Amino acid sequence: MTKLLSFVGTGQLYDTIYRLNGEEYHTAVVQEALCRYYKPDEVVLFVTREARSRNLPIIEAAIPSTPITIVDIPDGKCEDEIWDIFSIVTDSVHENDDIIFDITHGFRSLPFIALLSIAYLREIKPFSLSGVVYGAFEARETIHLESGKEISRAPVFDLTRFxxxxxxxxxxxxxxxxxxxxxxxxxxxxxxxxxxxxxxxxxxxxxxxxxxxxxxxxxxxxxxxxxxxxxxxxxxxxxxxxxxxxxxxxxxxxxxxxxxxxxxxxxxxxxxxxILTDAVIQKQRDLIQVQLEMGLYQQAVTLGREWMVTVLLFAAGAGEEWLKKETRNEAENSLSGAEKVLSTQSKAQSLRNDKEKPRFLDWFCSHVSWKEMTGIWSRTSQMRNELAHCGMNPESLKVRQLQKKVDKFPDVLDKFYALMMGLPG
Known part of the structure; x- marks a missing residue:
């Protein structure tokens, strides 16, 4: 249903030629001009007590062929009344309505309420907006009719784009x-x-x-x-x-x-x-930060774990291969292999089988900070798994616990990078 929603004012109505999109309508009632242009199925008139007695009868007489619904609103002299007006206006729009909103005679805060109502309604109800219009009588020009009579001609502004x-x-x-x-x-x-x-x-x-x-x-x-x-x-x-x-x-x-x-x-x-450079590494790190700020926690932790693999390859001089699946697998297996090294009593025993040894394991385990980095990798993998399995475990972390870990994740990444590159921590 196409509805014209309009406020009824209390000021004097002057005989005017309203101009809208090249069409002209001679009337003292802007609602009549709008009805002739838009041809709505219904007109909803919002009226205060004073407007009901002053101008409502004139408007009703000007649009006799269009069904009218009269809705009483308070004067809007206090905050509670303004909230009441907002509720009344929004309740007048139903799902799938096609709305033309006339704010020509919106007094005080009414135009502001009208715009807020539209913004609010677009979030909660499916409806279409054909126009937000304003008969700008103050922008009128004086013209002379063939009869010699002077009359005002005023534009009707379409504010829908705002x-x-x-x-x-x-x-x-x-x-x-x-x-x-x-x-x-x-x-x-x-x-x-x-x-x-x-x-x-x-x-x-x-x-x-x-x-x-x-x-x-x-x-x-x-x-x-x-x-x-x-x-x-x-x-x-x-x-x-x-x-x-x-x-x-x-x-x-x-x-x-x-x-x-x-x-x-x-x-x-x-x-x-x-092409792997330090700039690529830093921008990836910043992208992880953005993901966290967006609430994309699982994506950020998953990318963060992959970022650690990239940092290892960069530091190990294998940057030219960093996007090769086999190379990344070797780097990841080296980090995971270091976990096994830490868990054994004999490092020599854990590194004994050269054929099964991941490519970067010896290099990594010779790093001065390998044990601390291995701990970071292990905790990150655990957090990644915690997120990936969606709490489907009686021993899984509570949301608040997991959130605290995620919040600290950027510092964890920076620590890993500083250790790997030998930067002062």
């Missing part, structure tokens, strides 16, 4: 704090579709569309713990962002400062992240 700011804010927040590009993808597709409907071309929004691919891939890479792809796509975003910024300024200029925050991920950008 409501989309909430969506853009949610999209940027979801991308930066939750590694989810879905909302931004929806918003970019929307403005691209609008451009196409107007000029049968997507040329202006193409730079934004070109940015979507790497943004979606980056977000998925963070969630799925794919650091190499995350760094590579962050570099692609960095390359394309300048062109996209031009499109942002053209189509959504007010959002430029907000959307520019996406460039924060350039910290993770590398053109060749498959």
């Amino acid at each position: 409501v989309s700011i909430f969506d853009w804010m949610a999209g940027v927040r979801s991308f930066l704090h939750h590694a989810d590009a879905g909302v931004l993808e929806q918003m970019v597709n929307q403005i691209s579709d609008e451009e196409f409907s107007q000029i049968q071309s997507r040329k202006g929004t193409k730079p934004l569309m070109d940015l979507l691919g790497p943004m979606s891939t980056y977000a998925a890479s963070v969630r799925l713990s794919r650091p190499v792809e995350a760094m590579k796509t962050a570099y692609s975003i960095q390359e394309r962002f300048e062109a996209a910024t031009g499109a942002i300024k053209k189509h959504t200029p007010v959002l430029t400062p907000l959307l520019s925050k996406i460039s924060e991920i350039e910290h993770f950008a590398l053109p060749e992240p498959n």
